[in-house]
Amino acid sequence: MYKITHEQNELIIRFEKELVDGETLSRFLNHINLQSMLKKTARSDAGDRLRASSRLAALPTGISLLREPTLNKGSAFTLEEREALGLSGLLPPRVHTLDEQVQRILKNLRTQSTDIERYVYLIALQDRNKTLFYRVLLDNIEELMPIVYTPTVGQACLQFGQIFRRPRGIYITARDKGRVAELLGNWPYNDIRIIVVTDGERILGLGDLGADGMGIPVGKLALYSVCAGIHPSLSLPVTLDMGTDNARLLNDPLYTGLQHPRIRGELYDEMIEEFILAVQQVYPGALIQFEDFANRNAFRLLKQYRDQVCCFNDDIQGTASVTVAGVFSALRITGGTLKNQRFLFLGAGEAGLGTGELLVSAMIGEGLSLEEARQRCWYFDSKGLIVKDRTDLSGHKLHYAHDHPQVAGFLEAIELLKPQAIIGVSGQPKRFTPEILEAMARINERPIVFSLSNPTSKSECTAEEAYTWTDGRAIFASGSPFDPVVTHGRKLYPSQGNNVYIFPGVGMGVMASGAVRVTDEMFLTAARIVAGEVAENDLHYGRIFPPLPRIREVSQAVATAVAELAYKQGLATRPRPDDLQAYIQSLMFEPLYQDYIE
Ligand SMILES: NC(=O)C1=CN([C@@H]2O[C@H](COP(=O)(O)OP(=O)(O)OC[C@H]3O[C@@H](n4cnc5c(N)ncnc54)[C@H](OP(=O)(O)O)[C@@H]3O)[C@@H](O)[C@H]2O)C=CC1
Numbered sequence: 001m002y003k004i005t006h007e008q009n010e011l012i013i014r015f016e017k018e019l020v021d022g023e024t025l026s027r028f029l030n031h032i033n034l035q036s037m038l039k040k041t042a043r044s045d046a047g048d049r050l051r052a053s054s055r056l057a058a059l060p061t062g063i064s065l066l067r068e069p070t071l072n073k074g075s076a077f078t079l080e081e082r083e084a085l086g087l088s089g090l091l092p093p094r095v096h097t098l099d100e101q102v103q104r105i106l107k108n109l110r111t112q113s114t115d116i117e118r119y120v121y122l123i124a125l126q127d128r129n130k131t132l133f134y135r136v137l138l139d140n141i142e143e144l145m146p147i148v149y150t151p152t153v154g155q156a157c158l159q160f161g162q163i164f165r166r167p168r169g170i171y172i173t174a175r176d177k178g179r180v181a182e183l184l185g186n187w188p189y190n191d192i193r194i195i196v197v198t199d200g201e202r203i204l205g206l207g208d209l210g211a212d213g214m215g216i217p218v219g220k221l222a223l224y225s226v227c228a229g230i231h232p233s234l235s236l237p238v239t240l241d242m243g244t245d246n247a248r249l250l251n252d253p254l255y256t257g258l259q260h261p262r263i264r265g266e267l268y269d270e271m272i273e274e275f276i277l278a279v280q281q282v283y284p285g286a287l288i289q290f291e292d293f294a295n296r297n298a299f300r301l302l303k304q305y306r307d308q309v310c311c312f313n314d315d316i317q318g319t320a321s322v323t324v325a326g327v328f329s330a331l332r333i334t335g336g337t338l339k340n341q342r343f344l345f346l347g348a349g350e351a352g353l354g355t356g357e358l359l360v361s362a363m364i365g366e367g368l369s370l371e372e373a374r375q376r377c378w379y380f381d382s383k384g385l386i387v388k389d390r391t392d393l394s395g396h397k398l399h400y401a402h403d404h405p406q407v408a409g410f411l412e413a414i415e416l417l418k419p420q421a422i423i424g425v426s427g428q429p430k431r432f433t434p435e436i437l438e439a440m441a442r443i444n445e446r447p448i449v450f451s452l453s454n455p456t457s458k459s460e461c462t463a464e465e466a467y468t469w470t471d472g473r474a475i476f477a478s479g480s481p482f483d484p485v486v487t488h489g490r491k492l493y494p495s496q497g498n499n500v501y502i503f504p505g506v507g508m509g510v511m512a513s514g515a516v517r518v519t520d521e522m523f524l525t526a527a528r529i530v531a532g533e534v535a536e537n538d539l540h541y542g543r544i545f546p547p548l549p550r551i552r553e554v555s556q557a558v559a560t561a562v563a564e565l566a567y568k569q570g571l572a573t574r575p576r577p578d579d580l581q582a583y584i585q586s587l588m589f590e591p592l593y594q595d596y597i598e
């Protein structure tokens with residue numbers, strides 16, 4: 001099978017950024033020989049002459065070019081390019097600009113009647129023409145992020161078997177034991193820098209969706225390209241299909257995974273180990289992002305591999321970072337200091353405990369002892385308040401088991417503990433009831449209410465509920481987006497408190513510096529950068545995160561700070577550029593068509 005090597009891919013990216021000319025590229029690419037796997041199309045003499053002078057002599061031609069989404073321009077191929085590349089007659093005669101194509105896409109999208117139809121339409125575009133897909137997304141991020149990401153991606157995973165059209169990414173099952181490296185090697189690009197991997201057991205707050213969870217790594221990686229400009233060819237989505245315990249999927253003829261119960265224990269661990277080792281072998285140095293693993297595996301896999309390979313867990317560390325960023329911003333409104341806050345979490349899983357750990361690090365930085373800092377974080381899980389005399393606790397929960405009597409419910413816990421902030425990470429909808437929100441507003445002038453569970457259907461409360469029951473005083477953020485709310489004569493813009501503000505920038509920073517490990521300090525730094533990007537005017541309108549249209553700038557700032565830290569921590573393996581920020585900017589993929597003919 002034809003493969004692009006690391007060096008070739010770097011060159012293509014440099015060519016796209018016009019850092020090398022077509023001739024150099026052609027010289028290097030002459031052995032790529034894409035045509036060897038593609039049917040050569042007939043071309044005219046004039047075409048051949050033009051082609052000889054084309055900037056990219058090694059392009060595939062004809063229908064094969066139209067079917068190559070990274071190179072395809074569709075109706076935007078110029079007449080000269082059509083001649084030179086064997087496309088004459090294969091396209092409608094009118095040549096469109098990228099902007100006109102964007103308008104066509106938007107018009108079509110907006111006439112679809114449901115978000116899932118919009119998702120299917122956009123994914124089909126991603127399959128046809130990557131430049132156009134990323135252009136549309138980048139220019140319309142506020143409108144389209146909810147389609148390619150939460151909440152619609154959740155719906156897409158629920159219906160994955162039904163809406164499935166074309167495969168994307170690598171699927172690994174237990175049948176593949178012993179040949180995982182071979183499967184990874186089947187991906188058509190050799191230069192993979194970022195892998196998002198899931199086993200589909202905790203897809204958002206929707207539970208075990210098995211192999212149908214593939215929508216999540218695909219969506220996360222699209223956001224890497226949109227938000228941090230990671231070139232799409234540098235990333236790889238992976239699903240480890242370890243079975244599913246979801247009875248609906250086990251009986252669904254359209255389910256995309258193997259229909260057996262989840263593999264646990266030794267075999268599961270061996271598959272993970274083989275995957276991790278195979279990545280080191282096939283894509284050495286690639287960053288592995290664990291995504292939407294169930295709690296029972298997420299913490300232990302992170303513990304096992306974080307000091308061995310370049311990896312992080314987005315749900316634990318990425319979420320912690322964005323939540324701490326939100327807290328930093330909220331404190332600018334309340335005027336409080338971090339070390340004097342009391343946090344009460346609804347949910348003591350990956351997101352909740354990960355956030356607690358990062359808050360504790362930040363509070364230690366403000367002078368508290370470890371014990372004092374942990375005393376500021378309280379948790380309420382499915383069995384009640386986490387207190388010392390509970391006998392069912394294990395792992396990180398034990399760090400937060402404080403000396404306190406058990407209480408009947410979350411509302412009672414609020415009345416007794418009087419927290420400044422409640423943070424919903426339970427995956428349970430509507431748990432922040434009007435009574436709870438009223439209690440928070442009674443205790444605090446500006447109560448901090450984060451309802452972070454995804455998708456929207458799992459949110460602990462809506463933005464409107466948060467504002468309504470606190471007289472418009474809540475400082476609110478949610479995992480999935482909510483529309484602005486007019487309340488008490490003001491229009492408030494609720495923020496999306498989502499790890500999308502963090503992982504793309506962290507990934508870019510790691511990639512740019514060649515960091516060999518991902519550290520908690522990187523996530524705390526990212527939190528400070530994101531919070532620092534929030535303007536006073538944003539705070540005035542209720543926003544505690546930067547507006548989404550600024551996410552590229554924000555991710556670039558995160559990436560620069562993370563790379564800087566990698567150099568400071570001695571984890572970087574690439575020579576340090578004089579101007580790190582400019583270097584990172586130069587790496588960022590810009591979805592624009594290249595002229596194939598000079
Ligand atoms: N906004 C964002 O960027 C992110 C949001 N999330 C969202 O956070 C949610 C949780 O994710 P994650 O932490 O990984 O999941 P986990 O499964 O690790 O944790 C869920 C926690 O919720 C608790 N819980 C369940 N039911 C209740 C209940 N009725 N009352 C109180 N607590 C309850 C569980 O209790 P027990 O421990 O007793 O089982 C557990 O502690 C998901 O909806 C996810 O989408 C996650 C990552 C990022």
Ligand SMILES: CC(=O)C(=O)O
Nearest residue numbers: 204292315454498499
């Ligand atoms: C956002 C995210 O990572 C989650 O909800 O799992």
Ligand SMILES: [Mg+2]
Nearest residue numbers: 291292314315
């Ligand atoms: Mg996740």
